[in-house]
Amino acid sequence: MAYRKEYMNTRCIDWFAKIGDKWIYANSTGGFLPAKINDDNYLPLLQSICSNLPDIFAEENDEIELNDTLITNRYNRALDIYNEYLTDSDEETIDIFRNEYTLENFKNNYKQLFVNMASKGFYSFVRVNIDDESSMKYELVAYPKKTEKLEIEERIRKVAEMSEDGDNIMDYLQGITFEDHQIDFGTDLGQIIL
Amino acid sequence: MHFGFSRPVKSNGYDNVKELKRELLKCVPPEGKIGDTTNIKGCGNKVGRCAEPHAAKECIIKHSGALLADIVLSMPLCIATLEPMEYCAICKHIFPTLK
Numbered sequence: 001m002a003y004r005k006e007y008m009n010t011r012c013i014d015w016f017a018k019i020g021d022k023w024i025y026a027n028s029t030g031g032f033l034p035a036k037i038n039d040d041n042y043l044p045l046l047q048s049i050c051s052n053l054p055d056i057f058a059e060e061n062d063e064i065e066l067n068d069t070l071i072t073n074r075y076n077r078a079l080d081i082y083n084e085y086l087t088d089s090d091e092e093t094i095d096i097f098r099n100e101y102t103l104e105n106f107k108n109n110y111k112q113l114f115v116n117m118a119s120k121g122f123y124s125f126v127r128v129n130i131d132d133e134s135s136m137k138y139e140l141v142a143y144p145k146k147t148e149k150l151e152i153e154e155r156i157r158k159v160a161e162m163s164e165d166g167d168n169i170m171d172y173l174q175g176i177t178f179e180d181h182q183i184d185f186g187t188d189l190g191q192i193i194l
Numbered sequence: 195m196h197f198g199f200s201r202p203v204k205s206n207g208y209d210n211v212k213e214l215k216r217e218l219l220k221c222v223p224p225e226g227k228i229g230d231t232t233n234i235k236g237c238g239n240k241v242g243r244c245a246e247p248h249a250a251k252e253c254i255i256k257h258s259g260a261l262l263a264d265i266v267l268s269m270p271l272c273i274a275t276l277e278p279m280e281y282c283a284i285c286k287h288i289f290p291t292l293k
Binding site: 005006009010011012027029030074077078081082085109110113126130131133 | 276277278279
């Protein structure tokens with residue numbers, strides 16, 4: 001069955017898909033899931049399999065590329081919102097906020113989830129228009145620099161085949177291939193991944 | 195300081211916080227109840243489900259006598275990225291400090 005609208009709009013749902021031969025991880029941040037993905041039987045299984053995949057890249061080894069432009073843009077957006085929120089606050093409160101809410105601190109929070117999935121080999125996306133549930137615009141946050149160690153599909157299939165419902169999961173996996181970008185990935189995937 | 199998360203709510207979930215319940219009920223469709231999808235245009239959220247009323251309920255119970263007008267809310271955050279988000283139309287309607 002498909003997830004209900006209210007369920008999707010009040011959750012940040014991890015979903016996965018294949019574009020060409022690349023696996024992507026995406027976080028819905030309260031938006032609608034693409035129809036191909038939206039299945040409350042098989043998406044949780046895929047989430048479980050993918051979140052338990054081993055880390056094959058490490059940020060500290062400089063093996064993960066971050067989209068710093070996106071993160072800086074999101075930081076500037078957040079600053080604008082907080083500045084408006086703090087309009088009536090006293091100077092001391094505003095100074096404390098400015099000293100603590102740095103780009104570096106913001107980036108450390110923002111990137112965490114996406115670096116975690118990129119370290120497993122996924123090209124990791126976020127839905128960016130978080131205040132508009134109908135927007136399907138996604139942007140790349142983090143991705144592995146190398147591709148030679150990627151065996152994601154093989155690893156997923158190995159676990160899926162062992163499951164009681166293996167055949168159905170395999171059918172689900174076949175269906176989540178995006179050959180014709182049906183959602184707006186915001187980035188020219190061809191340039192980045194190929 | 196009180197924290198809240200968006201989570202399911204029962205129709206009697208706000209029975210012991212009368213002012214909050216009264217304001218929430220103004221956001222449900224006619225004959226509706228807490229937990230129903232709001233009839234406020236442009237907002238598809240369920241009434242009482244947001245993090246804000248959950249945190250407000252806790253606050254009012256703990257500080258008996260607290261009024262909705264006394265409650266100052268921090269920015270709602272996206273749990274995936276911890277970015278600030280907009281308050282929903284129900285929350286803007288309920289909390290005087292957001293008006």
